[in-house]
Amino acid sequence: MGTEQREFILYPAIDIRDGKAVRLYKGDYAAMTVYHEDPAAVAAQWQEQGAAFIHVVDLDGAKDGKRKNRSVIEAVVQAVHVPVQVGGGIRTMETVESYFELGVERCILGTAAVQEPEFVKAALRRYGERIVIGLDAKDGMVAVNGWLETADVKAIDLGKxxxxxxxxxxxxxxxxxxxxxxxxxTPAIVQMAKETGLQVIASGGVKSIDDLVELSTYADQGVAGAIIGKALYTGAIQLSEAIRSVMRA
Known part of the structure; x- marks a missing residue:
């Protein structure tokens, strides 16, 4: 298993708040930049540049646990033919089913993994690989409720x-x-993959194509992809060029 070639996917991120595509700084809702009024148009742009998957986060949902941006996410799914994964405020089976009905491919369960473990286990039993676990860590500990609180559990232990x-x-x-x-x-990302046996999608801090190429060298150890957010919106990374570079690596 350790020597087989694994796929490494780049996930352009669309973070949605109040219906707009935004980015936060270190998870701070007060340090928010609006990048586009129409998240569906952004998704179409990433698809045009070669995205194989779109990563969407409902920031209002993450903070409040409510599906405030459901219609916006539906528009994103309809705007592209590549699969979409969604996270942020998914804390009930009804919400999971609702997103799957919209055509979402994967649901990411974060806060619920700590606060509603039985629901998460039931979702895994029912939907298997379509359920992705979102582990957000501060100093190795799991953060919940839109990163506003830290739980008393290590991210690696919860992953296991x-x-x-x-x-x-x-x-x-x-x-x-x-x-x-x-x-x-990178060390924490690789450690998470090695110690849990999970396929790890890296998120946070990606600034250059070199970062992505380096992460992709750990694909055979379980690092299965990377989410790119701010670096795309600032122009620091061109998605089509990043995809080509990772495929060559």
Missing amino acids: ELAAHGATRVVFTDIARDGTLTGPN
């Missing part, structure tokens, strides 16, 4: 537990790096 209940894939975010363009926390 959920893997035992059928989880196969995790989005792992180092909050201290998110939106900072300071580079990903």
Whole structure:
């Protein structure tokens, strides 16, 4: 298993707040930049540049646990023919089913993994690989409720537990790096993959194509992809060029 070639996917991120495409700095809702009024148009742009998957986060949902941006997410799904994964405020089976009915391919469960473990285990039993676990960490500890609180559980320990209940894939975010363009926390990302056996999608801090190429060298150890946010919106990374570079690596 350790020597087989694994796929490494780049996920352009669309973070939605009040119906607009935005970015936060280190998860701070007060440090928000609006990048586009129409998230569906952004999704179409990323698809045109070669995206194989779109990553969407409902920031209002993450903070309040409500599906305020459901119609916006539906518009994103309809604007592209590549699969879409959605996270942010998914805390009930009804919400999971609702997103799947819209045509969403994967649902990412974050806060619920800590606060509603039985629901998460039931979702894994019912939907398998379509359920992705969102592990957001501050100093190695899991953060919840839109990163506003830290739970008393280590991210790696929670990853191991959920893997035992059928989880196969995790989005792992180092909050201290998110939106900072300071580079990903590669050692922590690789450690998460090695110790849990999960396919890890890296999130937070990606600033350059070199960061993505470096992460892709760990694909055979379980680092299965990377989410690119602010670096795309600032122009620091051109998605089509990044995809070509990772495929060549």
